[in-house]
Amino acid sequence: MVLLLHGSYGIIPGNFGVDIFFCISGFIIVYTTQGETKDFLKKRLIRVVPLYWYATIQRFVLLWVCYYAGVANSDRRDLRCFVSSLLFLPINGAPMQTLGWTLYYEVAFYAMFAVACLAKFRMRSLLVLGEITLAVILAAILGINVLMLFELAGGMGAYYLIKRLYQMRTDRHTRLLFGFIAIISFATLFAIEKTVAIKFIPRTIRFGVPAFAFVVAFAKATQDLKMPKPLVYFGDVSFSLYLMQLDVFAVLKGAMIYLGIAPSLEMYSGQGFYIEKIVTTIIGVALTFALSFLTYNLIEKKLTGFLRKKLLRAQESV
16 A cells, blocks of 8 residues: 555555554564564564665665766755664654654564563563553653554554454354455545545544554454465565665656656656656556565565574574
8 A cells, every 4th residue: 555655646545554554563563472582672673674774775875876867856865864764763854764764663662562571471562552651651742753653552452352353253244244344444544544634633543543443354354264375475575565665766757857758856746747657657566566576585585584593593502
């Protein structure tokens, strides 16, 4: 949904994809730590950091290349933003790799959960909820809005609700009922994003609540169903897909302007040029998938696997 949002230049709603992602993330973290919690934070960082650092370095290089090519605006990032982005520190505004703002929330959540892993499983989610509440209050005092942390907490709650629902009888009628709830929840998210009148409602409620309902209902509707391998692979590639998309579209736009195919950036931000925008969208989405498959196989699988073997085995030998 986020790719479609950017690929369609905002015509197709997709911001709520992040809220669904946060809910799934909270669920997954609880689900995967039911038993073993050893090296939890290290494992999460090994999973996230390599690709994010690559994407950040890629953006840093692209910003300078495009600037010297005369196809980038004056908003170029400096070294301070680059370093703070690598360290997940929101001290210089948005991260250099723009979509990395969601990872700031993720890494903060991982740190809180790592502390909670010192307690028994049944107490962890409550401890993290307390940590999140404290963090939101302290941030509010400093004038910072981090309410979206509660969406990750909602994901933790989704784990317990889904676990309870999985204990109930599952038949065709039950699947249809929860499938209908999932469709309604998704349609609600779609409609809410296009409804300007309710934007005064905090995002955590506006998107977070229907995203929670969608995740829970979808999980129950698909209980005991085997996901097709292409969809599983699509999920595996989704992290690369998320981080690569903006750079692909930025380079594609810059190349079209540089080659004289597109008159200027105004073609993409203003009205008109519909055929050109549609063509750019199709090419951009295809290139994003192609690059994502490469980064997934070369960085996520190989580099992450290498780091897991070296760092985690080294820890075990000690």
